[in-house]
Amino acid sequence: MAERDWVVWMSTKFPLEIPATLGLTVYCPESGAAAAAGRGQGEELCWAAEGLGYARDLCSYVRMGMAMAHSSRSGGLPRPDALLCCSNICSGMVQWYEAMARTLDIPLFLVDFPYAQEGGEEVTAYVGGQLRAAIRGLEELTGRRWEEDTFDQVCRQANRCADAWQQVLDTARRRPAPLGSMEVFDYMPQMVTGRCRRETEEQLLALARRLEQRAPLPLERARFRVYWEGTPCWPVLGEVLPMLEERGIQVVADTISQSLSFRYENLDGLIQAYCSTINGVSLETGLEQRLAVCRRYGVDGVLVHYNRSCRPWCGSLQEVERRLGQALGVPVAAFSGDQGEAAAFVRAQFATRLDALVEQMEGRRETTLG
Numbered sequence: 001m002a003e004r005d006w007v008v009w010m011s012t013k014f015p016l017e018i019p020a021t022l023g024l025t026v027y028c029p030e031s032g033a034a035a036a037a038g039r040g041q042g043e044e045l046c047w048a049a050e051g052l053g054y055a056r057d058l059c060s061y062v063r064m065g066m067a068m069a070h071s072s073r074s075g076g077l078p079r080p081d082a083l084l085c086c087s088n089i090c091s092g093m094v095q096w097y098e099a100m101a102r103t104l105d106i107p108l109f110l111v112d113f114p115y116a117q118e119g120g121e122e123v124t125a126y127v128g129g130q131l132r133a134a135i136r137g138l139e140e141l142t143g144r145r146w147e148e149d150t151f152d153q154v155c156r157q158a159n160r161c162a163d164a165w166q167q168v169l170d171t172a173r174r175r176p177a178p179l180g181s182m183e184v185f186d187y188m189p190q191m192v193t194g195r196c197r198r199e200t201e202e203q204l205l206a207l208a209r210r211l212e213q214r215a216p217l218p219l220e221r222a223r224f225r226v227y228w229e230g231t232p233c234w235p236v237l238g239e240v241l242p243m244l245e246e247r248g249i250q251v252v253a254d255t256i257s258q259s260l261s262f263r264y265e266n267l268d269g270l271i272q273a274y275c276s277t278i279n280g281v282s283l284e285t286g287l288e289q290r291l292a293v294c295r296r297y298g299v300d301g302v303l304v305h306y307n308r309s310c311r312p313w314c315g316s317l318q319e320v321e322r323r324l325g326q327a328l329g330v331p332v333a334a335f336s337g338d339q340g341e342a343a344a345f346v347r348a349q350f351a352t353r354l355d356a357l358v359e360q361m362e363g364r365r366e367t368t369l370g
């Protein structure tokens, strides 16, 4: 008789290498929430969660995830056998997964990552001990055995996928870049739950080749190269993209997609890599990461999305905004929105901020060219 499929739901930056080594089927509720928001279902799911008693001021991914957890009992996302979560993105996520574990009545494997601790043997030992406990718990739950050889192969594959992902991202170094603004996000879920699979590497390499051969965007649509800070405002991307295009703004890099091309050599390196998430590192380290990306892609300006849902991210954003502009010497514009709810986005504000950004980028270009 064929062995049953074991399904887990996992937070975005849980080390995928662990369920992948055990051959578990992985879904990511945040990717599911982002996709639902992009399809225009964000409001409906948020209302459903509010009807279940979840407060409106919670992150929209949390509310949508709770609504999905309830609907998985009646045929939504495949019902999981266990949940995997870690605190390297935000503490709210921990409570979200605890609530899903109660709702679904399944085990939760939780790994605590110390905040803003990007290095050190103590951190590696602390996180490593918890990962080993999670592995033992998953072995007991599934009856599957942990094999070090399989883990090594899975890690090597994850690194190869990271290289392929970087090749895709780096096609945007071309001027003009062949990738449309935010297009790279279409492929990001593959890196979240598929980074340990050979098919993902092959698909990404094929994508990089297609992009290399793709005709560049017409110059009038790519006059300015911009770095996007923050999660995309999924529900209104249909409005946002033409507004960027009309003004000749091309998003060539962003915070999230760049954060997925990390590599490592061994288990300690893996732990360090998962410690270094955008929200999990210190302000200084986060700034260095962003500056390196902005310089690599040669941006003319920065566009900052104050995503109402994500307070851990937005808390330090004003300082990030100020210091990025100062260090790069490029204009920075900010606007308000949300990753899940269209109502938080104000079209008129966005248009005004974009116009101001374009004016400043033009001014800077004229000054630089003399």
Ligand code: SF4
Pocket (backbone or CB within 6 Å): 059, 060, 061, 062, 089, 090, 091, 092, 093, 279, 309, 310, 311, 312, 313
């Ligand atoms: S608050 Fe931010 S980091 Fe936390 S779950 Fe929501 S979007 Fe993710």
